[in-house]
Amino acid sequence: MAATLTHRKIDWTGIAFAVVLTLIIVFPLLVVGTWAFTNVWRYPSVIPQEFGLRFWEQTLARADVWSSITMSLTLAFTVTALSAAICLPAAYAFARLDFPGRNLLFFSFLAGHAFPKFGLLVAIAGIFLQLNLIGTFWGVVLIQLVGTLLFMIWIPVAAFQSVDRRMEEAARDVGASPLRVFWSITLPQAGPTIAAAILLSFVGTFYETEGAWLIGAPQVRTLPVLMISFINNQPVIQYGAVLSVLLWVPSFIALLFARRVVNSGSFARGFGG
Amino acid sequence: MSVLSIKDVSKIFPNGNVRAVDSFSLDVADGELVCLLGPSGSGKSTLLRMVGGFETPTSGVMTIDGEDITRLPPEKRPTGMVFQSHALWTHMNVFKNLAFGLKLRKVSPDEIKRRVEGVLELVGLGGYGTRGVGQLSGGQQQRVALARSLVLEPKILLLDEPFASLDQHLRERLREEVRDIQQRLKITTLFVTHGQDEALSMADRIVVMRDGRTEQIDRPDVVYREPQTPFVAGFIGTMNLVEGTVSNGIFSRAGYSTPLPVSDGPATLAIRPEALDLAAAEDGGQGKVHRVTDYGTHGLVDLDLRDNTRIKAMVSHPDLFKAGQGVTLKPRAIAAYRDNALIHRA
Numbered sequence: 001m002a003a004t005l006t007h008r009k010i011d012w013t014g015i016a017f018a019v020v021l022t023l024i025i026v027f028p029l030l031v032v033g034t035w036a037f038t039n040v041w042r043y044p045s046v047i048p049q050e051f052g053l054r055f056w057e058q059t060l061a062r063a064d065v066w067s068s069i070t071m072s073l074t075l076a077f078t079v080t081a082l083s084a085a086i087c088l089p090a091a092y093a094f095a096r097l098d099f100p101g102r103n104l105l106f107f108s109f110l111a112g113h114a115f116p117k118f119g120l121l122v123a124i125a126g127i128f129l130q131l132n133l134i135g136t137f138w139g140v141v142l143i144q145l146v147g148t149l150l151f152m153i154w155i156p157v158a159a160f161q162s163v164d165r166r167m168e169e170a171a172r173d174v175g176a177s178p179l180r181v182f183w184s185i186t187l188p189q190a191g192p193t194i195a196a197a198i199l200l201s202f203v204g205t206f207y208e209t210e211g212a213w214l215i216g217a218p219q220v221r222t223l224p225v226l227m228i229s230f231i232n233n234q235p236v237i238q239y240g241a242v243l244s245v246l247l248w249v250p251s252f253i254a255l256l257f258a259r260r261v262v263n264s265g266s267f268a269r270g271f272g273g
Numbered sequence: 274m275s276v277l278s279i280k281d282v283s284k285i286f287p288n289g290n291v292r293a294v295d296s297f298s299l300d301v302a303d304g305e306l307v308c309l310l311g312p313s314g315s316g317k318s319t320l321l322r323m324v325g326g327f328e329t330p331t332s333g334v335m336t337i338d339g340e341d342i343t344r345l346p347p348e349k350r351p352t353g354m355v356f357q358s359h360a361l362w363t364h365m366n367v368f369k370n371l372a373f374g375l376k377l378r379k380v381s382p383d384e385i386k387r388r389v390e391g392v393l394e395l396v397g398l399g400g401y402g403t404r405g406v407g408q409l410s411g412g413q414q415q416r417v418a419l420a421r422s423l424v425l426e427p428k429i430l431l432l433d434e435p436f437a438s439l440d441q442h443l444r445e446r447l448r449e450e451v452r453d454i455q456q457r458l459k460i461t462t463l464f465v466t467h468g469q470d471e472a473l474s475m476a477d478r479i480v481v482m483r484d485g486r487t488e489q490i491d492r493p494d495v496v497y498r499e500p501q502t503p504f505v506a507g508f509i510g511t512m513n514l515v516e517g518t519v520s521n522g523i524f525s526r527a528g529y530s531t532p533l534p535v536s537d538g539p540a541t542l543a544i545r546p547e548a549l550d551l552a553a554a555e556d557g558g559q560g561k562v563h564r565v566t567d568y569g570t571h572g573l574v575d576l577d578l579r580d581n582t583r584i585k586a587m588v589s590h591p592d593l594f595k596a597g598q599g600v601t602l603k604p605r606a607i608a609a610y611r612d613n614a615l616i617h618r619a
């Protein structure tokens with residue numbers, strides 16, 4: 001009894017880490033969250049003088065907020081769907097086929113992320129200007145599509161590679177065509193990991209700001225872009241805070257999904273774990 | 274008439290210039306079980322995968338029931354393959370694994386249910402349909418894999434070391450079960466193994482392979498009793514292979530000699546341990562006992578010729594011998610090889 005008690009030593013470093021991490025991550029969220037539900041909060045009070053939903057009403061009454069939410073959702077759906085349609089077959093090809101220039105092409109997807117992003121964006125913006133894509137919906141789709149390539153190629157390639165070749169061969173053996181094998185065996189086997197990649201690219205696109213702002217402004221205004229202009233132009237903190245809380249929603253939904261995926265265990269397998 | 278006919282099939286993989294399979298020919302009769310036996314890398318799997326359609330032969334022709342299948346994709350072939358790693362689809366339960374192929378063939382749901390349950394019964398897994406693949410033991414998974422092929426009633430069943438990952442006891446049991454099922458259904462079968470006892474106990478005929486080529490094709494007892502090459506002699510069962518020279522009808526090696534009625538030249542003498550009698554010798558003899566092992570039912574004597582060539586002999590009374598003792602060799606049956614061919618048997 002005594003032995004087990006002394007063995008259960010308290011891990012102070014672990015606790016310290018946890019506390020510091022929690023403070024760093026949660027504290028700003030807490031502050032922003034509090035601001036969003038505050039009507040009056042004057043210095044030097046530690047807690048707001050008056051809680052309320054006044055700024056929610058004001059924010060949600062604005063037409064530009066609603067149009068930017070719609071815009072953000074439409075963009076995220078379009079980009080993710082296009083990205084999946086392009087990248088999943090490509091990822092399968094990378095994972096399963098050997099063709100000349102395979103490695104070069106594979107690493108070119110990484111290259112876009114190896115350089116400072118903003119410089120690259122400015123260069124692309126120059127090209128888009130000549131193509132009359134600046135300030136258009138499809139211009140933003142295009143720029144954000146480039147941003148998703150990394151997730152949507154890299155992760156599914158790992159997922160496809162981890163699918164047992166013998167399983168696919170066994171399916172051919174019982175009479176399935178290559179397409180049917182992909183649909184009924186490969187995709188479900190790689191499914192959880194691919195779902196995670198799609199989720200990542202959806203959320204990533206939803207939050208993407210630099211590209212959307214540089215290419216889309218001022219005609220195409222997404223929620224994050226709108227939030228930035230609120231923060232820059234409005235003396236009232238609450239507008240930004242309310243939008244910020246609104247922006248958490250996709251993250252929470254993504255987290256809920258991610259939990260199910262990660263728990264299923266096949267996620268780690270997809271990464272060779 | 275042969276169901277499966279393989280003619281002069283070769284396979285060279287593009288990378289690396291090995292001839293994995295080299296001018297291989299084989300005819301398999303209806304309902305026959307043929308074992309492909311050979312050491313690792315001898316091309317057994319490659320050959321089987323070519324029959325299944327997973328590799329394309331570099332040259333040669335394969336036919337099933339007279340129809341050329343050499344270029345057909347796997348899904349168009351009347352073959353069913355059981356892999357070493359069961360290769361069951363883990364996202365489907367047992368029933369769905371078996372039903373998948375039937376669904377592709379547009380069999381009605383009632384018929385699917387009937388056939389799946391029938392074949393599960395056959396492999397001793399009646400009522401396991403709703404189990405997940407992960408909820409089965411290794412032996413059960415291999416049975417489901419077998420059932421998945423059987424349910425489609427293939428003309429040819431292909432098995433690639435299906436029991437290799439199982440323990441000895443289970444392997445022996447499944448071996449018998451598969452043989453029973455195969456004989457009951459009279460299904461033509463190609464079975465790959467590198468275990469000789471598996472081949473000897475199951476096969477109607479054994480193909481001994483080495484470096485992609487055939488060394489010998491015969492019934493198991495013939496392969497065991499009359500190996501045609503020293504390689505087969507050494508690979509099946511235990512065999513003493515003694516290299517020496519023949520001159521004037523006498524084979525000799527390091528103080529051991531025995532009559533061998535063949536022309537002069539080098540020769541390899543082959544003697545099974547169970548066909549080698551030993552007699553105690555007063556004057557040093559032809560060899561010296563190194564170790565005696567008593568297995569209860571019989572004993573095994575390891576002895577060394579004068580140049581330390583190790584020879585094994587099976588004896589019924591191991592207590593008659595002890596380490597260090599001199600013995601003379603009295604083989605009851607010998608075979609001799611020269612240039613990789615059998616030249617004498619007695």
Ligand SMILES: Nc1ncnc2c1ncn2[C@@H]1O[C@H](COP(=O)(O)OP(=O)(O)OP(=O)(O)O)[C@@H](O)[C@H]1O
Binds near residue numbers: 293314316318319
């Ligand atoms: N996909 C491949 N690419 C290149 N070489 C291969 C390939 N598959 C097999 N080989 C080579 O072909 C030869 C025969 O291999 P195979 O797998 O048929 O042997 P095996 O008799 O089944 O051996 P084992 O008992 O170890 O399974 C080996 O030299 C192997 O390295």
Ligand SMILES: [Mg+2]
Binds near residue numbers: 317318
């Ligand atoms: Mg093999």
